[in-house]
Each structure stands twice: as C-alpha cells, then as structure tokens.
Amino acid sequence: MALQSLDIVRRSATTTAPPGVREAYTGTVAKLIDTTKCIGCKACQVACMEWNDLRDEIGSNVGVYDNPGDLSGESWTVMRFTEYENPKGDLEWLIRKDGCMHCADPGCLKACPAPGAIVQYSNGIVDFHEENCIGCGYCITGCPFDIPRISKRDHKAYKCTLCSDRVAVGLEPACIKACPTGALVFGTKEDMQQHAAERVEDLKSRGFERAGLYDPPGVGGTHVMYVLHHADQPQLYAGLAADPHISSLVGLWKGASKPIALAAMAFTALAGFFHFVRVGRNEIDERDEAAARQALEAAPPHNAPPGPGAPPILNSPHNPNPDKRP
C-alpha cells in the first residue's frame, strides 16, 4: 500500500473491495468556498495552474468576467460570475469558484469503465489516475456537476485533484494557499462545517436570512462545500445544481442491470448448450432426401426439357462454377 494519506476506498470498474484494514479514523478533508468573501481575483486559478503545471490555450473574451470561459482539460477551476438583481432591485455580483465537488458518492467513478482510472481516497478526495484513463468520457456522462473534461492534447479526462499530492504530505491545496481574502479554507470536513456554521450565523445577522452551507445530500455530501448568501437558490450561482444526484439513467446504465445483463447473456449461451444436450440436433435423414428426389422428379421445371437431372441441382464436382445460381 502506498502512503496512508492516499489509501483508496473506492476504485472505478472494480468489483472487489480495495485494501481496507486501515480506516480514516480522523475523518475526511474538505475545502470550504465562501462565496460571500470571494472578490473574484482568480488567484486560485493561477495557483492551480502553477502547482499543477497547467497552461491552457489563451482564449478570447466571452463577454463576461469568466476567463477562461469554461473548465477544460488544462483549466481545472474557473471563477463563474453572475449578475443577480435581487427582489429589492439591488445588483449582487455572485462569484463562484467552479470545479470538482469531490462527491462522497461520485457519479464519475460509478460510470468509469476503466479499472483504477478514478479512485476515492479515504480522506474523501476523488482523483483521476490518467495513466489508466481510456478517454471514453463516461465520467462526464456520470458527473452531476458537469466537471470532468477530456483534454484535446492527450484524450484523457482531467479535473481538480483537490491537490491530492499536496494533501498527502500535509499541505493545503494550492488554491487555498493563494486566496487573499480567506474565502477558501481547508481542513477536516467537520471543522469546515463548524466554520461554515459560524459564517452562516454572521451572514444571517447581516441580513442574508437564507444564507447557508451547500453540502448536497443527494451525492452523499461533498468534500468541496460552499457558503452561499442564497442557499435556498443555489442555481443563482451560475446554475449550481439545487439537488444534485447521480442521474437515474446513469444508475440504470451502471447499476444492477449490468451483472443481470451479463448473466442473461451467459444464460442464453447455456440454454443453447442444454438444448443440444437434451433435444439434440435437427438432422435430415434418408427419407427427406428420398422425398426431395421424388418431388424433383415429379415436377420437371418450366421452360426446360423433361428428363432426369433437373436444373436447380448442381453436380458440384463437375460444375465449373458452383457458386453461380442456375
């Protein structure tokens, strides 16, 4: 087993349990993104680029502050800016750092067909191991947050790793390190929930009555959580899912139906074998040949001289071209 801090609890396309003697008694980690403190400086994006050695293509302005315009194989986090006019008629600039939510029940991992391409560590981080990735994009199909992207450079899937390499050695993720306002904090999930509760209380005292923590139970909770001023309307924040869960279609596609289908295919093949054993082959015998011969002799073909050796019968050893229809 590798580093204790990188113990794997779930592995894509693997039907047996991973090594599980060591348990994460100290709990899991989480990143808390406080949208109410974010100033949209994009230092987190730069830190992500630097630490992970990522250099996306220089794009063009898409008409809003989002830059780049979307996540990509080379951009694992993007600030999404929303101009929201609240019921009082005031403008609110809602800024959300978008990226992998590190679901406790990850749709990407459930959908992935490549063994070990997606893993979940005991600390809660969901990580892609691109050396095992086959580039099919099923993780995109499975993700409830539209996060993974296939890189155009190498056709592998990429997303935020929550800096699993840094976390493994006791460092906080690069984006946390770079945030100048304290909008990004990192720690155990428990601590982050506690910290968020204090923030929510503060926000409520300042008039944001609907402030709250975004830790959606539909995916078992997430290891990236948001403090939102409008927790009752997460979709205000550039379409953050109100009730994310793994799609029932993905459940049908990747759930119990798979082993059942596999068993049904095996059963079909076995049914043939046992039909062979019990009933046997359907063979012709001399009577069939005799009956056929009689029928052929009794009914000479139209437009053909009567006589033995009706035209549809080919005497193959003497026929120069047996494949040609008579």
Next chain:
Amino acid sequence: MSDTERRAILERYSSGERTNHWLIALGFVLAALSGLALFHPALFWLATLFGGGPWTRILHPFIGLFMMVVFLPLAASVWGDNRMQAADWQWLRHLQDVVNNREEHLPEVGRYNAGQKLLFFVIGACLAGLLLSGLVIWRAYFSLYFSIGVIRLASVVHSVCAFVLICAILLHIYAAIWVKGSLHAMLRGTVTPGWAWKHHRAWFRQISHAAHPRTRPD
C-alpha cells in the same frame, strides 16, 4: 446412396452473400468483444485483445460503423424474403414443436422461417439503435453536439440494444449448430435437396418449380 445422389446439391447462398454475411459476423464479433470490455469490469480484460483500453475506445466505434456499412447490402438483398406472412405467425404458435425438432406440424417454410425473419428485424432494429446512440456517445467527435440528458439516455439505449443483439446472435449461432447443414450452407453455399425439403419446403418447391406436393402411396 448412389454417387449422383450424394452429389446432388442446391445453392442457398451465393459467394457474394456468404462474403457479406461473414464480413458482418467479423464486425459483430469485434464490436461485441470491444464493447463488452467497456460494458462490465469483469470483461475489461477483453480490451487486451484490441491493444489496451485506449485502443479499444478508439477502435470500437469504427468497428461498429464497419458492421453497419456491411449490413446494408445484406439487408437490402434479403429484405423481400423476410416479410412476415400468415404462415409465419402459425409457425411461431408451434414454437414448442420447433424447439423439439417436430417439424411435421409446421406450415411449409419459405426461404426463411419465422425465427430467422424475427432475428433479421431484431438485428436491424438493434443496429439502428446502436448506430444512433453510438454517435451520441462518441465523445471524440459527436458528444459535444448533444445535451447531457440525451447522452445519458443514449448510453442506456446503446447498452440495451447491444445486450439484445448479443443474445439474438447467440441464438443465431446456436441455431446454425442445431440445424445440421446450416453452417455448411453459409460456409460453402450449398444444401442437399433433403435439407431444403425438410427445413424450407416452400423454398424448395419454388426453386425446383414443383408447384404442389404429390401424395404417393409408398
């Protein structure tokens, strides 16, 4: 059996038809093996046959397209012989007799029996479903044109069609082993008159221009 009788044979499939059939079969086997590798973790080892996971992902859609393309000429040429007729439904009602090799009670069968006809339509429907859903989930070229909901639905449709097709082809393969002489017919193109008389009597009459059966006291 005299020499002339032993040599008496009827042509059932031309060399062109046989080539076409086996090209489809080749496409199917490769598409099924590469697809099954991605279908269930227990079968991921099949990816090794295609050079590993990424190569399986790259090749599978092209193999599928190849199978579609070679299916079209066969479909066009056998379409007319596969229309369901009244006698076919009667044949299906006697399925119990069919599987127990009791052909006496069955209506006379033309070039194809009702089982073969149904198989033809199941294959056609599955291939159409596989083609359409396969394009939607072909991430490298086409997925970007579809919404996530459509992609998820297509993933399910692709799996279901593949499952039905594989089961249907397993039955097809077994039927070829079961009805002795069928495999030879598709490999070398010929059957004996007795084979045609027993399994496809209406077709036998048609090609031998024997209009009506005659009852003769033996």
